């Protein structure tokens with residue numbers, strides 16, 4: 001008889017509303033398109049690819065370019081179709097049936113989700129009420145469960161909280177692999193990439209989806225000890241990264257200055273959102289990312305609907321464990337940020 005694995009039938013689908021409204025601030029995408037010069041370079045790339053040949057299986061040139069950015073060797077970089085595929089490959093290699101994966105909630109739901117799909121058991125510790133993760137909590141969870149993989153996320157999605165070196169150290173004391181998901185690191189002032197060493201157990205994952213304005217491209221990577229990268233290369237499907245994407249990713253790195261400018265604009269937008277939100281008397285938390293988590297005093301789902309009616313989509317996190325009453329807004333363009341604040345003001349009835 002056919003049928004999925006019994007442990008998968010209880011699995012909840014990963015869900016994020018794709019509602020067609022004017023102002024979409026719900027999935028932490030960049031509000032800016034990539035540089036026009038990069039889009040232009042795609043034409044040349046299409047013309048130069050040997051389309052009848054399989055791509056470079058090692059994506060050598062892309063790895064070399066990313067390695068330079070992080071001051072590591074090419075053997076310390078693994079690339080895949082989005083950081084989610086990087087995470088999946090890590091979990092296929094280091095988690096799986098009979099193994100344990102630790103997360104610190106509330107955090108990015110896909111860590112536990114993909115861990116379960118790999119067959120692993122998920123254990124979790126809790127962040128404090130202000131969503132900070134204390135090193136002692138990490139020490140306690142790692143000591144008690146001896147997880148094969150421990151996830152950290154800095155800045156943490158959906159809270160925006162930035163972890164620090166002591167927190168990563170507390171996780172790395174264990175024997176398991178420590179994955180620091182840094183999808184938003186460029187918006188913050190700290191990265192664990194300096195803690196990645198050959199022979200060590202710290203891995204950092206990054207993505208082109210947020211900072212590089214390339215969510216549609218599906219490109220992410222890990223900075224990791226060489227033995228981990230070799231293991232990932234052995235597990236991932238052969239030729240998983242197509243030739244076009246390898247070249248397009250390389251070309252994107254030629255526009256690092258544009259990326260940095262956009263990141264600066266978005267950080268300023270975040271400051272504006274924080275200022276606007278504090279004027280509305282909502283509770284919120286310091287963010288090192290391109291979004292802000294906040295808690296209106298009114299019913300969160302009603303506020304979410306009120307915003308949608310006014311053409312603004314944010315993420316309703318209010319039913320997620322540990323996030324009662326919370327909404328998450330992605331930083332948009334200056335005009336989108338004002339539209340959001342206006343819509344929220346109108347929804348909360350604090351004057352037009």
Ligand SMILES: *Cc1c(COP(=O)(O)O)cnc(C)c1O
Pocket residue numbers: 028081082083084085108153157181183206207208209210215218219220
């Ligand atoms: C958006 C996000 C990602 C991105 O995944 P991609 O597959 O690279 O698009 C990864 N981790 C976190 C925490 C995110 O918020």
